[in-house]
Amino acid sequence: MKRFASALAFFFFCLTFSGYSFAGDKVAGEARYKKSCIACHGPAGKGAASYPKISGREVSYVKSKLETYRKGIKVGPNSSLMIMMAKPLTDEEIANLAAYLKDARYVNN
Numbered sequence: 001m002k003r004f005a006s007a008l009a010f011f012f013f014c015l016t017f018s019g020y021s022f023a024g025d026k027v028a029g030e031a032r033y034k035k036s037c038i039a040c041h042g043p044a045g046k047g048a049a050s051y052p053k054i055s056g057r058e059v060s061y062v063k064s065k066l067e068t069y070r071k072g073i074k075v076g077p078n079s080s081l082m083i084m085m086a087k088p089l090t091d092e093e094i095a096n097l098a099a100y101l102k103d104a105r106y107v108n109n
């Protein structure tokens with residue numbers, strides 16, 4: 001019981017000091033994805049034509065890409081499209097999107 005209490009205390013400690021960035025909310029990420037990313041990256045981030053596949057990647061990969069675009073830094077030939085999309089994203093939205101995309105799978109049925 002004592003161990004459980006300290007585990008719980010540690011959990012709330014993390015929540016308080018991490019600004020929630022350690023674990024994104026997949027459900028919120030999916031909703032955000034469908035709102036403004038699906039048009040280019042396709043269902044579940046599977047990619048389409050010149051738009052890269054973005055699902056199945058590490059959370060840290062997607063986060064750092066989105067943070068880079070948000071800063072306005074070009075990394076590829078079509079970065080300007082992504083810079084425009086990433087500018088309004090909050091840290092929380094980026095974490096949510098990355099959490100969703102990590103396990104997103106396109107099922108063709």
Ligand code: HEC
Pocket residue numbers: 033036037038039040041050051052053054062065066074075076077078079080081082085086097
């Ligand atoms: C207007 C079309 C468009 C929209 C909408 C869009 N993207 Fe992109 N995205 C691109 C293109 C084009 C690239 C490649 C950019 C480059 O050349 O640097 C890209 C690249 C990326 C990458 C990096 C892929 C890699 O492996 O380098 C990520 C991550 C990404 N987009 C996530 C998102 C998310 C999340 C959203 C929604 C907030 C979104 N995109 C909306 C067109 C779009």
